[in-house]
Amino acid sequence: MSDLEFTHLDPRGRARMVDVTPKEPTHRRAVARCKVFMQPETTAAIANREVKKGDVLSVARVAAIQAAKRTSDMIPLCHPLLIGAVSVNFEIGDDYVSIEAHVDCVERTGVEMEALHACSVAALTVYDMCKSADRGMTIGELALWEKTGGKSGPYRRDAT
Numbered sequence: 001m002s003d004l005e006f007t008h009l010d011p012r013g014r015a016r017m018v019d020v021t022p023k024e025p026t027h028r029r030a031v032a033r034c035k036v037f038m039q040p041e042t043t044a045a046i047a048n049r050e051v052k053k054g055d056v057l058s059v060a061r062v063a064a065i066q067a068a069k070r071t072s073d074m075i076p077l078c079h080p081l082l083i084g085a086v087s088v089n090f091e092i093g094d095d096y097v098s099i100e101a102h103v104d105c106v107e108r109t110g111v112e113m114e115a116l117h118a119c120s121v122a123a124l125t126v127y128d129m130c131k132s133a134d135r136g137m138t139i140g141e142l143a144l145w146e147k148t149g150g151k152s153g154p155y156r157r158d159a160t
Contacts, residue, residue, distance in 0.1 A: 067121035
């Protein structure tokens with residue numbers, strides 16, 4: 001199968017869940033990143049824990065962990081996975097909050113979608129908690145940065 005073939009389509013072009021039962025479980029890891037762009041006053045409020053709804057980054061971290069565990073409930077053709085670990089890190093810049101989600105498991109299929117889902121839900125949570133002060137926020141740059149494990153081998157995004 002070439003890299004350009006769609007594995008989630010059967011020979012008649014209908015959606016299907018890929019059969020991973022013949023695969024052996026291996027350690028899988030994925031790292032995703034995104035940013036929430038906002039006014040400098042908003043980043044200052046987050047950093048100083050002055051947002052009225054509470055500790056934005058703590059709530060976003062818990063939301064990301066929950067999202068990683070529930071990815072197959074939201075993405076129709078994802079396999080339900082037993083997630084081994086989720087960690088979420090934040091960096092506050094002058095006009096953005098950067099989010100990085102790491103997801104690990106020992107499974108028959110990768111955790112790229114779980115890392116991306118965790119990252120995006122963390123970003124949405126930041127938006128939700130800060131929207132009363134800054135409705136002009138935008139979410140962007142969501143991308144897979146690293147993946148290890150599985151038949152296709154490791155992947156690392158070039159930082160440039």
